[in-house]
Structure formats: C-alpha cells, structure tokens
Amino acid sequence: MHALVLEPHTVNEIVAIYPSELNRSKECTIFKLANPGRICISLREFIQAQNLAEKILNQVFRGKSFRRYIAEGVVEKSIYYTDPITGLKCRTRPDLLHEDFTFDLKTTRYWSMDSFDRQAIDLHYDLSAYMYTLSRYLLEKSTSSEPESVSAKPFVLVAVCTEAPHSVFFRPTTYSFLENGKKKYESSVAIIKACSQVQTWPAMGGEKEIDLAPWQMFSPNINSALSSTL
DSSP states (O other): OHHHHHOGGGHHHHEEEESSOOOSSHHHHHHHHTSTTSEEEEHHHHHHHHHHHHHHHHOEETTEEHHHHHHHSEESOOEEEEOTTTOOEEEEOOSEEOSSOEEEEEEESOOSHHHHHHHHHHTTHHHHHHHHHHHHHHHHHHHOSSGGGOOOOOEEEEEEESSTTOOEEEEEOOHHHHHHHHHHHHHHHHHHHHHHHHTOOOOOOOOOOOOOOGGGSOOHHHHHHHHHHO
C-alpha cells in the first residue's frame, strides 16, 4: 500500500501479479519461485489495492487532497541526526515531508478511530511520531539561516482500514500523544546507550506462574450462548 500511494513507480519492482487466484498448485509455486524477493498477489487483490490507493490519494485533509500533499512534498527521505542527550547516531525515514506537515501512512484492520487509537499506543506510533518530529526539527534547524525561528511541524497519522468499508482517517497528533512518545523515546535511547557502553544486552527471562483475571474465567452460560449462535 505504501508503494502504491507514495512511490507508484516502484510497484513493479516490489510486486509480482498472478492472473488468477494464488493457491498451492504447481503453476503458482513456479510463479513464486520465479519472483524471489517480490510480493506475489493475484490480479484481483492488486486491483483492490489500486482502488484503495486511489481512495487514499483523493481523501481531503485541511482543504487539500492527499495526492496534492504528495506532489508538493518529499517521500521517504532519510534523516540522520545525533540524539541531543545521549549522543547516539540515529536515522528516521518519514513517509512524507510536506512544508506544513509530516505524514505517516498506517494500515489497520480497525474501521473505527477509537480502535485505531489503541493500536497506535500498542504499536508505539507515539514513539515514532516523536522521533520523526524531532529528527525533522533538528534537520531544519541545522540548515536554516534563522534557526531560532524554526518550529516543529505538526505530525499526522493517515490511518487506512484494509477491511471494507476501507475507512481513511487523518489523525493529527496531540501534545499529549507526542509527550508520551517522548518519554518512550528518551527511555529507549538511554537503555541503548547504557547497554552499548558495557556491551551487555540483557533479555527478559525467569519464572512466573500464569494466571487468569476474573473476566478471563470460563463461564458455562456465556460460552453455551456463544456456541449456539455459531
């Protein structure tokens, strides 16, 4: 999806399209072997993906289509920077740098915004949002003739539901969202710095009993009702 929306000229290098449905047949196996390193999908799936990509591109945010933002911005630009606190060398690669916003395209199986919010925290989109925002700010400040006038650009998550009806939401991140990401980021780079200095990378381990919370306990009445509806 990222390639179709942001870099359509790379699709042929990434995707191999099979004319019919992919299965375990000899022909499909030969097709996959002939396309190593490429995503093999059926023509039907590719057309569906193209239609969804068009929907994303035509979606309007702040009076302008996303297609227009892409045309005016820079896609997949690598930003190298030194973390101001730890001195660690870092790299980010935001999906889209626009003059007014930084965009990050995210696919999700959730059609509602509330459900996506939970996914965003679970998958640490707040951390990446802060890191992308920080890296862009440091880059623009270092290249500006008036660095004191540089401010952080707003960060926008573009949430795309891969399930019908394929909702597309623009989610500008709030101060609290970025602050939460900042806490995660600073904790993470501090741990990496400390481990790098002593060349020790501890892993989780040990013994702990597995138990159930009250709401996880089996209930004959509830489970019987569920079975009868299947």
